[in-house]
Amino acid sequence: MLSQRLRTARKAKGLTQEELAEHVCTTKGTISNYENNHSTPPNDMLRHLADILNVTTDWLLGRTDVASPASIPASDSGEKRSLDELLQEKIDDPDDYYFLDGYLEASEEEKKEIRRYWYDLKKQWKARHVREDRSPSLFDITENLKKK
Structure with missing residues (x-):
């Protein structure tokens, strides 16, 4: 399925x-x-x-035949809120506002491009982060010693 x-x-x-x-x-x-x-x-x-x-x-997973998440249940109130309403809630946060400014008004093509850039940035960050967690090579250690 x-x-x-x-x-x-x-x-x-x-x-x-x-x-x-x-x-x-x-x-x-x-x-x-x-x-x-x-x-x-x-x-x-x-x-x-x-x-x-x-x-x-x-x-x-085949648990339902409703494919699209048209609305998401609100926390205890039982009412449903649209994705735009949830996104607007994030925009109301000053830190998130500058990041998301204009996203709701963007065309689908612009939103697609924004998401593409975001995923590329996340992928680059993840690649850099993995490299930083690795132990330095013997070459790196000797090069650092030479600089001192």
Whole structure:
């Protein structure tokens, strides 16, 4: 079920496996494995895929036939709020305002471009962060000693 729905949602968004892989910081082969039922995404990846494809995780897993998260339940009030209302709530926060300024009014093409840049930045940060966590090579250590 997951494999078929993932492929359907990806194609409905007009994305190739490679493009979807870029959005979720993985490889085309990983997406292919998900779509061919050779592997199953972990929970975090499943949520990320659902967000990118604008579907619910329940729909991807076959638990419901409602694909689109048209509205999200509000916290204890029982009423439903749209995604735009939730985003507006974030914009009301001064720190988030400058980051999200104009996003709601942007065209779909502009929003797509903003998201693409955001995922690229996250991927670059993740790559830099991984390198920083590695132990320095013997070459790096000797070069640092030479500088002193």
